[in-house]
Amino acid sequence: MTQFKKFWLGCLSGLWLAVLGGQAPMAQAAERIYISFSLFERSIALRDLEIFAEEGRVQGSLGAYTRFFDDQQLEQFRAGLVAPIDLTPLSVAQFLYTPVGEGLLQRAGQVVRPKSGQGRLTALRSALILGAADPEGLTALSAIRNFPTQGVQVDLRSALGIFESAQQVLQDTQLAVKAIQAEPSVVPEEDLIARGKTLQVQGAYAWQKQTLKLNDDSVKRQTYTGRTRKFFADLYVPRAKADGPRPVIVISHGFNSNRETYAYLAEHLASHGYVVAVPEHSGSNTAQLQALLEGRARNIIKPTEFLDRPLDVSFLLDVLEMRSQTDPSIGPLNLEQVGVFGQSFGGYTALALGGASLTFNQLYEDCAQLRNTLNLSLLFQCQARLLIPKPYKLADPRIKAVVAVNSIGSSLLGSDAYGEIEVPVMLVSGSSDTVAPALSEQIRPFSWLTTPNKYLLMMVGGNHFSTIGVPATDDQNSIGEILDLPLGGPAPDEARQDLKTLSLAFMNAFVTNQPQNLEYLTPGYVSTLSQPALPLALTQDLMLEEAAAEE
Structure with missing residues (x-):
């Protein structure tokens, strides 16, 4: 168990003490935690918690709950x-003063607030920052102790309301997942399963990797973002001489990731003959979050990052087009049929390149209800509200196929924008994703797609990090640690293997025009890849209304 999880265990355990009830006396102590539900209120003395934490001894008001x-x-x-x-006061302050941090504080402030009811966000932020400056470090106890009021109030009605909302979302997600799993399937012939093995193993091509240093000072970049952009990109190029122009796939990493995150996928695709280009989005990579926590950046991302990312890919393709004509180590390349793969923020990037446009009216409407959301990714999407609301041409006509994993965009793009996508799309979802929830960010958006070639692959039990190749499990400053997000998921090796297999089949079918690969994009074949620890299900036509009615 990580230290951060223990921290929140302390906070949540204290809350459950209150939920279980008791007849704690209402002493007039200066440092108390007040538990309220409508007109009823009970309290626990902070000193009783301190004695229990230091000595393991239960006394006073705490005894009514520990039984x-x-x-x-x-x-x-x-x-x-x-x-x-292990976070400094500066790191905590830097995060909590960002719009995302403030959004989380607002949500928490509905449950935990000063007894006076005044300055709830200021008090919560102050408690966490001062707690981080405490000699013992930031702990649940030091945060409570440094709450800048005489009493801390916990509103159980609000807590239970959030819990009930979460339960409803969970139930709706389970219904949708069951509908996907119930998709009729035909067990494939043995020869198809045997042929599918070639997708799962390394291909026949050896490859070489090279890194490009790019500087985009184009008119479009300057017009959209007001500045130039410098970034790196890795190329994975098959060594063998090709009979003609090689197909190209671009991989777009997620927030707080880098171009190594999906190196395993790039290597797999390159071994099967693709030139794979992996840009590092310099405004939303691991270094960007590190800069925020060290006080060298003022926000998690700049709003223009929603424009910069697709522009990164288009500029990289422009560079490849020029270099492929003069550099024999790269070209020739087929840049008229390009596939793009993206995860999380990279999923948005891929969808925007595939034809989805920013939908500001939907974004404004949803972001006005932030205090009621359970969708963590919406806090992130709402940073785009600061963009000038005008048409942005981010789609790239060279993109002919999109794979989007744990994608975000339900509000940033909206239903109409998903309907604008004409190229084939495969959405990959984890049913236990708490960052980009499956129902909000992949299942419903899948139903908005109108392209005839659309697929939804569900990793049952998978989460937001299931397919990531290099999870920063020991990085105390990673976004996963800050928000207590589960890094990795069930059967990570199987998740990555399944992603390699089905991404290759999809790209073969729609980038290199090998229609025989459509045989692998069926519920029957996908069922042969399922493992007990990570069941898979695939659909091309999910009707959410029918799924709800069946229940």
Whole structure:
């Protein structure tokens, strides 16, 4: 268990103590946690929590609650109260003063606030920053102790409302996943399964990797963003001489990632004859978050990053077009039939390149309801509100196929924009994704697609990080640690293998025009790849209304 998870365990365990009830006396102590539900209120003395954390001794108001816990739960609660997080006050402040951090504070402020009811966001932010400056570090106990008011109030009605909303989303997601799993399928012939093995293993081509240093000072970039853009890109190029122009695939990484994140996929595709180009989006990579936490950046991303990312890919293709004519180590290339793969923020990037345009009216409407959302990615999407609302031409006609994994864009793009996409699309979703929730960000958007060649691949139990190749599990400053997000998922090796197999089949079918690969994009074939730890399901035609009615 990470230290950050222990920290939140301490906070949540304290909340559950209150939920279980008791007859704690209402003493007039200066440092108390007040638990309220409508007109009813009980309290716990902070000193009682401190004694329990330091000595393991239960006394006073705490005793009315601990009887509901067994010894193991009590020990976990005690450890959670004092588990430190290795974040500096500056790092905490930098994150909490971003719009995303403030959005999270607003959501938390509905449950935890000063007893006076005044300055809830300021008080929460201050408690976390001062807690990080405490000699013992940022812990659940130090955050409570540094709450800048005499009492901390926990509103159980709001907490239960959030819980009920989450339960409804979970139920709706489960119904949709069941509908996908119920898709009629025919067990494929043995020879098809045997032929499919070639997709799963390394191809016949050896490849070489080279890195390009790019500087885009084009008129379009300057017009859209007001500045030039410098970034790197890795190329994976098959060594063998080609009979003709080689097909090209671009991989766009997610936020707080880099061009190594999907290196395993780039290598796999290159071994099957593709030239794979992997740009590093310099305004939303790992270095950008590090700069924020060290005080060298003012926000998680600049709003123009929603424009810069697709522009990165288009500029990279322009450079490849020029260099492929003069550099024998790269070309010749077929840049009229390009495939693009993206994960999370990269999924948005891929969809925008494939034809989806920014939809500001939908974005403004959804972002006005941020305090009620359970969709963490919406906090991120709403940064685009600061863009000048005008048409942006981000689609690239060279893109002929899109694979978007854990994609975001339900509000940023909206239903009409998904309907604008004409190229084949495969959305890949994890049913347990808490960052870009499957129902909001992939399942419903899939139903908005009107392109005849659309696929939704569901990794049942998969999360936002299931297919990432280089999860920063030990990086205390990673976004996963800051937000307590589960890095990795069930059966990560299987998730990556399945992604390699089906991405290759999809690109073969729609980039290099090998229609025989459509045989692998069926519920029957996908079922042969399923593992008990990570079941797979595929659909081309999901009707959400029918799924709800069947229940």
